[in-house]
Amino acid sequence: MRIDTHADLLAGLADAAEAVIPVGAAGVHQLRQPTPADAPGFVLACNDATAARWTELPAPYDHSHAMDFIERMAPRGLVDGSMVAFTATDETDDVLAVVSLHRLTSDGTADVGFWTAPWARRRGVATAALHALARWAFEHLGLRRLTWRALVGNIASLHTATGAGFVPAGTQRAGLRHREAYVNCWHACLVAADPQPVDDVRPRCAVEIAAGAWQLQPIVAAEDALVAEAALPVSACLPAGLWAVRDAVTGHADAVTALLVADDRGWVLSVETGAQSDPSAAPAGSAAVTRYARRALGLQLP
Numbered sequence: 001m002r003i004d005t006h007a008d009l010l011a012g013l014a015d016a017a018e019a020v021i022p023v024g025a026a027g028v029h030q031l032r033q034p035t036p037a038d039a040p041g042f043v044l045a046c047n048d049a050t051a052a053r054w055t056e057l058p059a060p061y062d063h064s065h066a067m068d069f070i071e072r073m074a075p076r077g078l079v080d081g082s083m084v085a086f087t088a089t090d091e092t093d094d095v096l097a098v099v100s101l102h103r104l105t106s107d108g109t110a111d112v113g114f115w116t117a118p119w120a121r122r123r124g125v126a127t128a129a130l131h132a133l134a135r136w137a138f139e140h141l142g143l144r145r146l147t148w149r150a151l152v153g154n155i156a157s158l159h160t161a162t163g164a165g166f167v168p169a170g171t172q173r174a175g176l177r178h179r180e181a182y183v184n185c186w187h188a189c190l191v192a193a194d195p196q197p198v199d200d201v202r203p204r205c206a207v208e209i210a211a212g213a214w215q216l217q218p219i220v221a222a223e224d225a226l227v228a229e230a231a232l233p234v235s236a237c238l239p240a241g242l243w244a245v246r247d248a249v250t251g252h253a254d255a256v257t258a259l260l261v262a263d264d265r266g267w268v269l270s271v272e273t274g275a276q277s278d279p280s281a282a283p284a285g286s287a288a289v290t291r292y293a294r295r296a297l298g299l300q301l302p
C-alpha cells in the first residue's frame with residue numbers, strides 16, 4: 001500500500017478506528033483507540049511535571065481535557081487526516097501510554113508524539129509502543145517517513161526515539177512550538193526501509209570511565225544535557241554518548257565529551273565547560289572515550 005493522494009490517506013485512517021495493534025513487549029499488551037474509560041488514567045498520567053515540561057499537554061490537565069481529546073480531537077483526526085492516536089494498554093486494559101501520529105501528509109510523512117504514565121516509565125513501554133506504531137504506520141497506512149521532534153534536553157524522549165530505530169538528524173532552530181514560543185528542537189527520522197530497530201551503541205555508552213585524575217560520568221539529566229548542548233557545537237547535539245569529565249577528587253566537572261556515531265564510525269569531541277576549567281580535562285576526556293569506543297564498542301575512529 002502506498003499513499004499518493006489525501007483520499008488514500010483518509011481511506012487508511014478510516015480503518016484505524018477499528019485497528020488494534022498487538023505489541024507483547026515491555027508489558028504493553030496492545031495499542032487501541034482511546035475510549036472514555038481511559039479518561040481517569042489520562043488525568044492521573046498527564047498531571048505530571050515531566051509531561052508539562054516537555055509537551056504541549058494542558059497543565060493542569062483535568063477530566064474535560066481528557067474527554068476533549070478522546071471524544072473530539074482523536075475521532076476528528078481520523079476523519080480529516082490530522083492525527084491518529086492510540087492508547088497503549090496492559091493485559092488488564094489499563095492505560096500505560098499514548099502514542100500518536102500528527103501532521104500526516106499525502107506525501108506519506110507524519111510526526112510522532114508520545115507520553116508514558118509516570119507509573120509505567122523506564123521499563124521500555126514508550127520504545128515498544130513507538131516501534132509498534134511505526135511498523136503499523138508503514139505497513140498499514142502506507143507512510144514512508146516518520147519524524148520525531150523533541151525539545152532540546154529531552155533525553156528520555158531521544159533514547160525512546162533512537163531505541164525505536166529513529167536516526168538522529170541534529171538540532172532545528174526554532175523548530176518546535178512550545179507554550180506560545182518557537183524553540184530549538186532535536187529531530188530524528190525513520191523511513192520505511194530502515195532496519196528495525198538499528199543496532200545502536202547508545203545503551204553501551206551509559207558507563208563510567210576512569211581516566212587517571214579524571215572520572216567520566218555519563219550525562220543523563222536534562223539540565224546537564226543543556227549545559228553540554230551550550231558548550232558543544234550544534235552538529236554534536238545528538239551524540240551516541242555524552243560524558244561529564246570530572247576531577248576524580250573534587251568531583252568538579254571541567255569538560256564534556258561527546259561520542260558521535262554513524263554506522264560503524266565514530267568521532268569524539270571534547271570541550272571545556274568554563275573559563276576556570278583545568279585545560280587538561282578536555283584532552284583527557286577525548287583520550288578516554290576514544291579508547292573506550294575503539295576497544296569496547298569496536299568503532300573506527302579517525
Ligand SMILES: CC(C)(COP(=O)(O)OP(=O)(O)OC[C@H]1O[C@@H](n2cnc3c(N)ncnc32)[C@H](O)[C@@H]1OP(=O)(O)O)[C@@H](O)C(=O)NCCC(=O)NCCS
Binds near residue numbers: 050115124126202
Ligand atoms: C519520554 C517518555 C515517553 C519515555 O517513556 P518510557 O516508557 O519511560 O521510555 P522507555 O522505558 O521506553 O525508555 C526509553 C529510553 O529512555 C531512557 N530514559 C527513560 N527515562 C529517562 C530519564 N528520565 N532520564 C534518562 N533516560 C531515560 C531509558 O533508559 C531508555 O533508554 P535505553 O533504551 O538507552 O536504555 C517519558 O519519560 C515521558 O512520558 N516523558 C514526558 C512526556 C515526553 O517527554 N514525551 C515526549 C515528547 S517529544
